[in-house]
Amino acid sequence: DVKVTQSSRYLVKRTGEKVFLECVQDMDHENMFWYRQDPGLGLRLIYFSYDVKMKEKGDIPEGYSVSREKKERFSLILESASTNQTSMYLCASSLWTGNNEKLFFGSGTQLSVL
Amino acid sequence: LAKTTQPISMDSYEGQEVNITCSHNNIATNDYITWYQQFPSQGPRFIIQGYKTKVTNEVASLFIPADRKSSTLSLPRVSLSDTAVYYCLVGAYYNQGGKLIFGQGTELSVKP
Numbered sequence: 001d002v003k004v005t006q007s008s009r010y011l012v013k014r015t016g017e018k019v020f021l022e023c024v025q026d027m028d029h030e031n032m033f034w035y036r037q038d039p040g041l042g043l044r045l046i047y048f049s050y051d052v053k054m055k056e057k058g059d060i061p062e063g064y065s066v067s068r069e070k071k072e073r074f075s076l077i078l079e080s081a082s083t084n085q086t087s088m089y090l091c092a093s094s095l096w097t098g099n100n101e102k103l104f105f106g107s108g109t110q111l112s113v114l
Numbered sequence: 115l116a117k118t119t120q121p122i123s124m125d126s127y128e129g130q131e132v133n134i135t136c137s138h139n140n141i142a143t144n145d146y147i148t149w150y151q152q153f154p155s156q157g158p159r160f161i162i163q164g165y166k167t168k169v170t171n172e173v174a175s176l177f178i179p180a181d182r183k184s185s186t187l188s189l190p191r192v193s194l195s196d197t198a199v200y201y202c203l204v205g206a207y208y209n210q211g212g213k214l215i216f217g218q219g220t221e222l223s224v225k226p
Contacts, residue, residue, distance in 0.1 A: 004157075101146070
């Protein structure tokens with residue numbers, strides 16, 4: 001069965017801390033994504049990656065960076081956490097077969113920045 | 115980018131059939147339509163995907179008219195456990211410039 005694993009289910013950090021959110025997929029997918037989800041705003045794309053060491057900005061990349069050193073792992077980095085980055089963070093990977101695509105999501109990391 | 119419009123919320127009762135319609139007027143020729151389900155505090159999960167006419171699996175059916183400007187997710191005989199948010203997505207990573215955009219989704223509430 002396909003699996004996307006996020007390293008933490010809940011995380012509490014202080015303002016100004018550097019935060020790492022890790023995501024690992026075991027499906028050999030090329031594409032990986034980071035979304036954040038806030039009440040009333042739905043899912044918003046932060047960054048995505050279509051290959052090792054490749055990354056592209058999504059709709060809300062400010063305050064975030066990413067790293068993809070290995071195909072199975074995609075990390076989201078908050079260089080200096082702020083309270084407005086308190087959110088649910090969702091990682092996904094996708095299987096691309098022609099024109100259709102299916103996203104597989106992790107269970108999410110609820111991050112609180114105090 | 116293909117933009118989608120869905121109802122914000124819907125109510126239903128156990129045992130009823132629920133139909134959720136998604137509008138996607140600027141769907142491209144190669145775009146597939148994909149629906150996801152999300153329970154509270156979980157990531158979305160794939161339900162069904164189609165290109166035209168009708169697709170059915172063990173969970174739902176997807177109806178797509180000939181012009182493909184809308185699609186309808188049909189959930190037969192819903193139960194309380196179908197209470198969730200349902201998202202309609204159009205397109206795929208490569209033909210959306212890498213951006214798979216989720217709309218607001220439809221919050222389905224199933225009552226006893």
